[in-house]
Amino acid sequence: MPVQQKAKIYQEEWERRLHDVQVSKEDLNQLVMDYLVIEGYKTAAEEFSKEAGMESPVDFDSIENRMNIREALQRGDVGEAITRVNDLNPEILDTNPSLYFHLQQQKLIEYIRQGKIAEALQFAQEELAPRGEESPEFLSELERTMALLAFESSPMMPASVSELLSPAQRMKTAAEVNAAILESFSQGKEAKLVSLLRLLCWGEAMLEERADLPKGKQEDNNQMIAREKLTGA
Structure with missing residues (x-):
């Protein structure tokens, strides 16, 4: 097939087209x-x-509520974030099992980050393992999180595992929660x-x-x- 020749747009025409665009x-x-x-x-x-x-x-108070939840997650206080989300609208977590799992996953990560290994193992067994059995996606995420215990602070830890301890992981969870809250208010996610x-x-x-x-x-x-x-x- 012949190569399509590019159209030539001259300076005067380009300026005219830019000026013709009107934004109120x-x-x-x-x-x-x-x-x-x-x-x-x-x-x-x-x-x-x-x-x-x-x-x-939206109500300005709802903005502050969302930011309080985001800040709680960014400092690793998942329990407070969950409480605040439920106070805002309990249906958000009740109707979104993926979001609830990711919050619980983040809670497990925080246990591991703090070196609370016994609590982490018990929490994973009681709260996350049953959900992992229900979904291959949840099980894969649980296994990746538990790999943090296997590698601990080893330099051989894969990047896909070590990134769970990064601030970006907290921000990712916070962004997911923020999007769910906005959706519950019939607002755009982005x-x-x-x-x-x-x-x-x-x-x-x-x-x-x-x-x-x-x-x-x-x-x-x-x-x-x-x-x-x-x-x-």
Whole structure:
């Protein structure tokens, strides 16, 4: 098959196309508010709500509740996080066995991290083993977690096992809980701004494959035009 020739887009046409894209201030405000709410910036969301003269899609107190749960998980206090989730809405864990298992898995990890081996073994046997028998996925995760005991602090510990003790593992669990809470409030699991940036990166990659675009100094000009649209200047 013949190679498809790239389209040529000249500087003047490129600038015209950029200037023709219109983004309303209201749409930008909605994107900012959505980001602040999803990511849990309560104070910033309150201030932005006043300045922009718009209402938040959720109660501001619910944002603080989510952040308290996230902070509890990030410092390893899984018990407090579970209590707070149940106080917020007990159906979140009752209807999401995968999320509940991951919270229990995180609790087991914290036992191991603290060197509470006896408690870890008992907890794994009583709380996680029965759930592992119900699901191959849960069993695989349980086996990976228990491998922490087998390797202890050995330098031979596989990365797939040692990563369970990293701060990123706590953040992963916290993000899963946060998404479940947002879903229970009929909110999106991810900020729309993040989705748009991902779509933008995909669009740029597709455009580079199919067209020759102005480069060099023009890239700086493009960025300036984008900033003007975002700031409303």
